[in-house]
Amino acid sequence: MRSARKKNMKAYTQTSDGFYGRFGGAYIPELLYNNVEELRKNYKRIIASAEFQKQLKSLLKDYVGRPTPLYFSAALSEKYKARIYLKREDLNHTGAHKINNALGQALLAKMMGKHKIVAETGAGQHGVATATACTLLGLSCVVFMGETDIARQAPNVARMKMLGAAVIPSVSGTKTLKDATNDAIRYWINHAADTHYIIGSVVGPHPYPDMVTHFQSVISKEIKRQLLKQTGEAEPDYVIACVGGGSNAAGAFYHFLKSEKTKLIGAEAAGKGIDSHETAATLTIGSVGIIHGSKTYLMQNKDGQITEPYSISAGLDYPGIGPLHAHLHETKQASYFAITDHEALDAAKELIKLDGIIPALESAHAFAVLPKMKFKPDDIVVINLSGRGDKDMETYLKQL
Amino acid sequence: MNTLKKNILSNHHNNLSVFFTAGFPTIDSTTDILGILNNTAVDFIEIGIPFSDPLADGPVIQHSSTIALQNGMTLELLFSQLRAVKDKIRKPYLLMGYLNSLLAMGIETFYRNCDESGVHHIIIPDLPIKEYLKEHKPFAAKSGVSPIFLITPSTSEKRIREIDGISKAFIYLVSGNTTTGNQSEMQTEAIQRITAMNLKNPVIIGFGIKHRVDYMQACTLADGAIIGSAFIDIIAQSNNLQDDILQFINQIKNI
Numbered sequence: 001m002r003s004a005r006k007k008n009m010k011a012y013t014q015t016s017d018g019f020y021g022r023f024g025g026a027y028i029p030e031l032l033y034n035n036v037e038e039l040r041k042n043y044k045r046i047i048a049s050a051e052f053q054k055q056l057k058s059l060l061k062d063y064v065g066r067p068t069p070l071y072f073s074a075a076l077s078e079k080y081k082a083r084i085y086l087k088r089e090d091l092n093h094t095g096a097h098k099i100n101n102a103l104g105q106a107l108l109a110k111m112m113g114k115h116k117i118v119a120e121t122g123a124g125q126h127g128v129a130t131a132t133a134c135t136l137l138g139l140s141c142v143v144f145m146g147e148t149d150i151a152r153q154a155p156n157v158a159r160m161k162m163l164g165a166a167v168i169p170s171v172s173g174t175k176t177l178k179d180a181t182n183d184a185i186r187y188w189i190n191h192a193a194d195t196h197y198i199i200g201s202v203v204g205p206h207p208y209p210d211m212v213t214h215f216q217s218v219i220s221k222e223i224k225r226q227l228l229k230q231t232g233e234a235e236p237d238y239v240i241a242c243v244g245g246g247s248n249a250a251g252a253f254y255h256f257l258k259s260e261k262t263k264l265i266g267a268e269a270a271g272k273g274i275d276s277h278e279t280a281a282t283l284t285i286g287s288v289g290i291i292h293g294s295k296t297y298l299m300q301n302k303d304g305q306i307t308e309p310y311s312i313s314a315g316l317d318y319p320g321i322g323p324l325h326a327h328l329h330e331t332k333q334a335s336y337f338a339i340t341d342h343e344a345l346d347a348a349k350e351l352i353k354l355d356g357i358i359p360a361l362e363s364a365h366a367f368a369v370l371p372k373m374k375f376k377p378d379d380i381v382v383i384n385l386s387g388r389g390d391k392d393m394e395t396y397l398k399q400l
Numbered sequence: 401m402n403t404l405k406k407n408i409l410s411n412h413h414n415n416l417s418v419f420f421t422a423g424f425p426t427i428d429s430t431t432d433i434l435g436i437l438n439n440t441a442v443d444f445i446e447i448g449i450p451f452s453d454p455l456a457d458g459p460v461i462q463h464s465s466t467i468a469l470q471n472g473m474t475l476e477l478l479f480s481q482l483r484a485v486k487d488k489i490r491k492p493y494l495l496m497g498y499l500n501s502l503l504a505m506g507i508e509t510f511y512r513n514c515d516e517s518g519v520h521h522i523i524i525p526d527l528p529i530k531e532y533l534k535e536h537k538p539f540a541a542k543s544g545v546s547p548i549f550l551i552t553p554s555t556s557e558k559r560i561r562e563i564d565g566i567s568k569a570f571i572y573l574v575s576g577n578t579t580t581g582n583q584s585e586m587q588t589e590a591i592q593r594i595t596a597m598n599l600k601n602p603v604i605i606g607f608g609i610k611h612r613v614d615y616m617q618a619c620t621l622a623d624g625a626i627i628g629s630a631f632i633d634i635i636a637q638s639n640n641l642q643d644d645i646l647q648f649i650n651q652i653k654n655i
Contacts, residue, residue, distance in 0.1 A: 017530075025528070025531075026528065027499055027526045027527070027528060027531075028455075028526055028528075029455060029456040029525035029526055029550065030525065030549070030550040030551060030552055030555060030574065031456055031525075031550070031552055031574060031577060031578070031579070032455075033552075033555070033559075034552075034554050034555075034577075172459070172462050172466075173452060173453065173462070173466065178453060179453075182453055182454075182455055185455055186455065186456075186457075186458070186579045189456070189577060189578065189579050190577070190578050190579060190582060192577050288503070289500045289503050289504065290498070290499050290500045290503065290526065291453070291500070292453075292455075293455070293526070300500070300504065302504065303474045303475060303476070303501070303504055303505075304451075304475075304500040304501045304502075304503060304504025304505070305451065305452040305469060306452045306453050306500070307452075
């Protein structure tokens, strides 16, 4: 695996068409062409501008609370016989890494002269982050959310509404995240002139995967700096992160993609098991196709109809995966484990008991990788604790 | 072979096409509706391949797709339905669907099936031109199939010229920047800018065309119109497809 990574060291680099290897691209109807082109032509220039960087940096520091701590867990280190560090994205404002992207894109939208934002949300975390960013920057906000998800995520629906967002139920298809994404894209088609679409993960047509990765890469940038200060080494032996669409993992991996030392590990949701038909383990059981404008692995039947994923964690049940991860998986530059609901719950229980941290169910999947690994005592392991568990209390109370 | 081109080019104005989703409202409706349309004044017919996630479509076509999939409609079944009736249908018919359905079947198999089922044109809204030329064209050409591309009132002249250069039947002009079936004003000036470009292909307007008035306006501005959502509404509400479809077409055509 090591030598494969060396040979492919720069293989993750995106082409100008937005391809990572054979994954990515922009498979969009002509109706979206101008919207996406406008974004593609402007995002790099605006993001690179001094004014944008100054404003985002200040917001991330003073409003979001970055840098988030890199915490050495003595208890987990002792148990798993390695040096285990937690990147505390759960301590961000709004409780997860989602705000890094939402704020970045909202600021970008404003500088592009858009005054309206549309977004999709599954569990509601990205919806809350987007509604928050919009309130802060004075943009109006429309969030599509599957009717089924609205019913099971009432607290986040209430938060979005308190923050002034219009929450529109998606009643198409299976009435969950993928349908909310379809509806957000349709809304964008129908309101192109004044609206920017803030997608919540490293998915969708180019340039979204690249742009969202960029905004989340602050995670690995900080890890590198903090690790150097705390251990004298900038590169860990392992980075572990959960993967739905894959934005927190993309952010946590980004500055280690060229490292020959760091092994990258993603944890996707196996749900009730990869053979159970109730799973969201896209890379494990999926096949290559097109979803939301991107060529990647997805869960589909033999006729190419996209199927409904399942996971105990609402943030991981996306039937596709970001094209960067599809590429890293195919070229073996990262390894992906399928973690069941049970394994995730056990890992959450352990983290609560040992470290006094209640993780999001999504993040618990990353911790469930630990018992599957054989570390050397000197290994430095960074786990991205992508979000906090407040939203999952109902599930925890039922299950733990 | 290319009867669509012949029909459209010989007629060139006031073309009327309707769109319906295969397998809606029942799994056998595809060939029933095709048979009925064959004896009406429509010039050509578009058959939708139902897909779970139709990004470019509004609620009416989405719903028809959902029902068709629940009915068990598949692309393979659609091809076998078409093969069974292709010799009886004189009107040209084409397929409209999303790229993932083609990829699942395999590109080469898809185009071969098209040829064997009497399909010589396809509309795949999420197939990028570049990818068509690189990966599809060899197979499409071998099977005598050519694609029809969408443009919108805001598509650049350069892009329209490129599309005109590789199109072999007509160019599908979306009436506004909107999903299917959406009520929006036809962008008259922008459409006139496009038709004034002296393109080698006829321009047919679709999306949001519902009544005779819309159809007439599209015929004045361009070479004809495609009716989708409004036609599916008729099918969805009908107790007598034969009478209702005939009446709908005759009313649009003022026969």
